[in-house]
Amino acid sequence: MAEQKRDYYEVLGVDKNADEAAIKKAYRVLAKKYHPDMNPGDKEAEKKFKEASEAYAILSDPEKRRQYDQFGHSAFEQGGGAGGFGGFDFSGADFGDIFGDIFGDLFGGGRRSSYGRSNNGPMKGANIRASIRISFEEAVFGCEKELELTLKDECKTCHGTGAKPGTSKKTCPKCGGKGQVVFTRQEFFGMVRNVQTCPDCGGTGQIIEDKCPDCHGTGYIANRKTIQVTVPAGIDNGQSIRIREKGEPGTNGGPRGDLLVEVLVQRHPIFQRQDYNIFSTVPVSFAVAALGGDIAVDTVDGKVIYTVKPGTQTDTRVRLKGKGVPSLRNKDVRGDHYFTLVVQVPDKLSREAKEALKKFDELSGDTLNAAKAVEESSEKEKKKKGFFK
DSSP: OOOOOOOHHHHHTOOTTOOHHHHHHHHHHHHHHHOTTTSTTOHHHHHHHHHHHHHHHHHTSHHHHHHHHHHGGGGGSSSOOSSSSTTOOOTTOOHHHHHHHHTTTTTTOOSOOOTTOOOOSOBOOOOEEEEEEEOHHHHHHOEEEEEEEEEEEEOTTTTTSOBOTTOOOEEOTTTTTSSEEEEEEEETTEEEEEEEEOTTTTTSSEEOSSBOTTTTTSSEEEEEEEEEEEEOTTOOTTOEEEETTOSSOOBTTOOOOOEEEEEEEOOOSSOEEETTEEEEEEEEEHHHHHHOEEEEEEETTEEEEEEEOTTOOTTEEEEETTOSOBOSSOTTOBOOEEEEEEEEOOSOOOHHHHHHHHHHHHHTTOGGGHHHHHHHHHHHHHHHHHHTO
């Protein structure tokens, strides 16, 4: 028994009133998903790809779509052509546009372009990446750093042509100077023409037979250089600085690429950063916390005097406005510095200090004898109950 064919509109997932653009878009999605080159050895994907291609071949052709809408699958069951699969005729279907535009990368051709138009125009050079390490304070206030790199400069012997002096580049015989070559391959729907960058000339359309003895045909000489890097105030760990036209040389007269310098900020022993705010912990003695007094707080701007209020509890957070990190957009706008007060308990006391502390405890609640008082009260309660038995 022959397998029942699904409705073509259902196969593509479109409405029967869908226009040509919607049908084409739906097929692009399915073709990408189920193409055999994306699913090697997957028979189910191959079957769905064929099914979608057959549906698109019919619905993308106005005359065939009209026949299908009137008679269904029976309109194409007689006298099918030999150009497709399963006896189905794919002639007239616009697969060239679909696969030239979408699947060039699958077949190794990259983006589709018109044959005969090579990429010989000016092209910007590649970017170079490097990194520098700076201190926490340097990240806050900015600094100047030097970075040593090996950069390519135009060869003075051949002036960037790569050819030996007295000679010149020649037209590539493989592509005829077009910079691209055409390959054809058999697909399920027929022959597909695929455009690729010429492997011999790399898309330039020219080759060098007699190479420059100094640059060996590259057109560039590597030199060690020192680059001045201006680190802006407020930069954070992992952010990058772009230095224009300090990257790889461009081709065909194009500009140099850029140098991207990643900034690595060292940890600070006291300060921690979150966005443009700074956080720290400040120890405070029991006497200052209880009685109040002035303490010196470390900030990135130096020490700041802060007056602790009497009765301050541990983990009290204080805000110093405008003592944080400057904004990258405006260094005059700064975040805040938050410090947390932690009451320190002394681990070594003199005899006089211990006696004074005991006296203080007696006057402020006698907490040292609180447990003893509870035990004595419990014993009295027991004796009292025993007396009345």
